Amino acid sequence: MNGTTTSPDSAPLPYPQTPTSANDWFVRHGICKAHWAQAQGFDRMTVVDLLRGRLKGLRGEAHRAAVALGLKADPKAQPANDPSAVVRSWSS
Helix, strand or coil: CCCCCCCHHHCCCCCCCCHHHHHHHHHHHCCCHHHHHHHHCCCHHHHHHHHHCCCCCCCHHHHHHHHHCCCCCCHHHCCCCCHHHCCCCCCC
16 A cells, blocks of 8 residues: 555544543554554653643643643644734834
């Protein structure tokens, strides 16, 4: 088979997810969380702690993993008409 395909174990989860739905996604697709974390470049315990609710994904690797798990929206993928994405300049 030619072409590029993305296997589920190397793809981010669809947004939005809850920790429970993300766990269910791994079970439905038969994917080991440790292998998924390694394929994404994350520490296994960061992923496990996010799914258990021990981490919120506020900064650094935890934030990047939360985005890949679909627990948080990707800040780079905001629509152009989103008012929160507008940068205002202050004039004196």
